[in-house]
Amino acid sequence: MKKLLTAVLLLPFMANSQVQDDATMIKKLSDEILRNGRAHELLYQLTKQIGGRLAGSPQSYKAEEWGRITLEKMGADKVYLQECKVPRWVRGGKDEAIITAVDATKTSRGLDVLALGNSLGNGKPVEAEVIAIADFDELEKRKAEVKGKIVFYNAGFDPTNVKPFISYGQTGIYRRTGASRAAKYGAVGILIRSMTESVANDPHTGSMSYNDSFPKIPALAAGPRDADQLWDLSKRSSVKMAITTYGHFLPDTIGHNVIGELKGSEFPDRIITIGGHLDSWDVNEGAHDDGAGVVHTIEVMRALKAIGYKPRHTIRFVLFANEENGMRGGNKYAEEAKAKGEKHVFALESDEGGFTPRGFGVTADKAQLAKIRSWMPLLEPYGTGEISEGGGGADINPLNKTFGIPIAGFLPDPQRYFDIHHARSDVFENVNKRELLLGAVNMAGLIYLIDKYGL
C-alpha cells in the first residue's frame, strides 16, 4: 500500500485509478508467474535435455525445434522461423597448454584452458617461450621481444569496479583483439587471463576475431588461478609453453530466429519485440547465457496469455540465433524488418543472466526515459527500481540502429554473472528459480506498461 501511495505521488500525469489498475495488473502477472511459472522447468529442458548449442551445431537445431514447439504450446498466436546464415565454428578437440619452468626445477604442468571462440588451431603443439604482459601498453613497449613467443595477457578485472560489466568493458578487448595485436609483432600464440573475478579456476571462452593482415595464431583463455600462478612464475623464471588447439570453421550454414507472436488488438502493425538468444557456447549449458533470456521471453508470453491480457500492439517473442560468435540472428531480424517496412516501437532483451532483478538499461530520448522512470514505482515492489541510461542487447541493437526506436536491456544483479559467463559452470544448477521468475515478472510488467501507454 505504501508503494502504491508512492506510485500515486510519482505519477502525476496519470489518474489514481489508472495507477491502481496498473498495480493490480502487474500484481496479477507477478502472482501468475510466481505461482505457475514455467521458466525454471523450461530452462531445465533447454540446458539438461539439449545442452550447449553453438550456432550450426546439432544441438542448435534441437533448440530451434524446442523453441518452436514451446512457443506454440505456451499459446503464441503464430510461430515461425526466420532463416539466416550462421558461421559454424567447432572446437575440434581438447584444448591444452603445458607450461615448463626454464630453471633448475624444470617444473611442468598443464593449465586449465579453453580456446577462444572463432580461434584457429591445427592440432599440432605450438611451443615457445612465454612473454607475460600486463596490458597493451606493455605490449607496445616490449614489441621487439614478442617475435616467436607466446604472449600471455594477464589483464584482469579491476575489483574496485562495483559494476563488473565495467571491468568486462575494460578487458574484453584482450579476448577480442589480443591475438592479432600480438601476431603483428610476430607472436606465435596467445593465452589470456579469463574475463572473471571468480575464486574458481574455470577458464572462460568467448568470441574473438582475427585481423586478416596478420597470421592467425592460436588463442586460449586460462583459468584465473592458473593465470595468477603463471604470472608469478614468469616473474621468477623463463617459462616455455606448449599449446594445442583444434578450432576451425566448417562452411557457413543455416540457422533461425524462432519467433512467436501475440497479435495486437488495436495496432496489429506496430511491433514490440522481446527476446533472448537461443545459442550458447559449446562448453556449458548456456543456462544464464542466455537460457535465462530465452525462458524469460517465453514466460512473459505465457503469463500475458494466462491472465487473459489482450495486447494493443503486436508483441513478438524472439529467440535469436547466433549471438555468441556472429550476431547474425539479430542483424537478420532488423534487416528483414526494414525490408518489409515493418513498424517497430520498442524492443527489450534479457541477456545478462537469470539473477535477482535490479533494473533496466534504456537507450531512448529524454522524454521516453522520463516516462519509463515515472513507471518505476509500479515495478519497484518486484525488484527493478533502477533505470540506467544506455543499454539494450546485442540482438536488438540493430533495431535501434535501423529504426532509431527505444530499446532496453533487463538488468539483473550483475555480481555473479562473470563467475559463470562462458565457463563450464554456466549450468542449470547455478540458476535460482525465484530469481529467474522475478526477472520474468519485471519484464512482463515493463512490456505491459509499454503496450498500454506507448513511448
Place this chain on the structure above:
Amino acid sequence: MKKLLTAVLLLPFMANSQVQDDATMIKKLSDEILRNGRAHELLYQLTKQIGGRLAGSPQSYKAEEWGRITLEKMGADKVYLQECKVPRWVRGGKDEAIITAVDATKTSRGLDVLALGNSLGNGKPVEAEVIAIADFDELEKRKAEVKGKIVFYNAGFDPTNVKPFISYGQTGIYRRTGASRAAKYGAVGILIRSMTESVANDPHTGSMSYNDSFPKIPALAAGPRDADQLWDLSKRSSVKMAITTYGHFLPDTIGHNVIGELKGSEFPDRIITIGGHLDSWDVNEGAHDDGAGVVHTIEVMRALKAIGYKPRHTIRFVLFANEENGMRGGNKYAEEAKAKGEKHVFALESDEGGFTPRGFGVTADKAQLAKIRSWMPLLEPYGTGEISEGGGGADINPLNKTFGIPIAGFLPDPQRYFDIHHARSDVFENVNKRELLLGAVNMAGLIYLIDKYGL
C-alpha cells in the same frame, strides 16, 4: 559523477564539499574492501576449519577463540569476552521418519528429516497414524481426530510474496509453536514442512519451544519435496509414520559475546554497535547464517583501520553468542550496557546472509529515518538504495528496547536466503565473494556516516 550530482541535490542541508568528502571516503572504504577484503578468507576459516557451532558445543568455543584472535589481528584497540549463560541442546543422533502407506501397496520409505532445535526425543521410535493438516485453522476444526496421531503441518511459503521474509513470518509459527498446539489435543509427535521455497529436498531445522502445560512430543522438519509427497500420499491413503529423535538438553553452560572496540576520539563514551552472531545450527557451516554477519562485522573494522579512519564515537564490533536457540548473547549485551550506565547511540546487525546488498531496515523516529534516507545517494552506487521502516536484528533488538535507540539491519537480496537457511546447504561454497564484500562496503559506509553526523 551523476550519482554525486544526485547526492548534492538530495542533501540540501549538507555543503557540496561535505558530500564530496563523504563520497570520497566511502569510495576509499569500497576500494579497500573490494581490493584487500579479508571477509571471504575469514569466512573460510570459520566455516571450514570450525564448522557448525551451536551454543555450548566444542566448536562454539573454538569460534569464540577464533573471533578474539581475529579481532585482535585485524586491529581492534581492545578485545574482550562478555560471559553469558547459554542453553546446551544436542541433537544426539540421526533423526529419522519412516512413512508407510496403509493400503494394498504397503509402500514404505524414509523421509529426509531434521529434529527441530530444542525439541526432545528419547531415541525410541514413536509410531502413529499421520494426520495431514494445512494450517492451524484446520487443526482446530479437526482437533477431535488428533489424539494418538502424528500431526503433519504442510504450511508452505506463499510463492506470491515477493519478499520471502513475509512468508517466513507467516509460517515460522508452525515450527516455533506447532508441537505444543498439537500436543494439547493429544498428538504424539509433529512433522512440519520446512520453511523454504527451495527446489531441493533439504530439511530445514530451527528453533522451537514447548508450552510446559502439554507433553513435550518429538518435532521434526521434512524436506519440501518429501512434504509434497507425504501430502499427496495422505490424500490417497492412510499413512503410518515412525519417527525417532534424540534431542536433549545438557545443563546450561557458559558462552561469550566476543567484542572488539575502536575507541572514539571525540565521544569515547558514546557507543555505536555493529554485529552478527557467532553461533549457528549444528547441521551446517552457518556460512550465510550468520558467518556472513560475523565477517561483515570484522571486515568493517579492518577497513576503517586500513584507511586510517579515526572514529568520533567508540565503535563496538560484537560477535554475539547463542542467537539461534536462546538469544542469551544479545540480551546479555543490553543488560550489561544498562547495568554499567553505558550511552548507546546506534546499532547495526547483519543477520540475513551474505547476498548482494539492497538496503537497510531501520527502526528509528521520523527525523532519524529521514536523515538516513538522505544519505542513500551516497550508498546507492554500492547497492543499498532501499531504506525500509522497521528492522534491526535479534541480537540488537534488546538495545532498542532498553535504550530506545535507533537500530538497523543490513538487507541483502533475500531471494536465495531460505534455500539454505538452517539447512545442510548453508555452507561456504554458497557464499559469493563479491556479494559478501559488497555487504561490508555498504555497512562500512553507513557506520561512517552515522559516526560522522550522528542521528
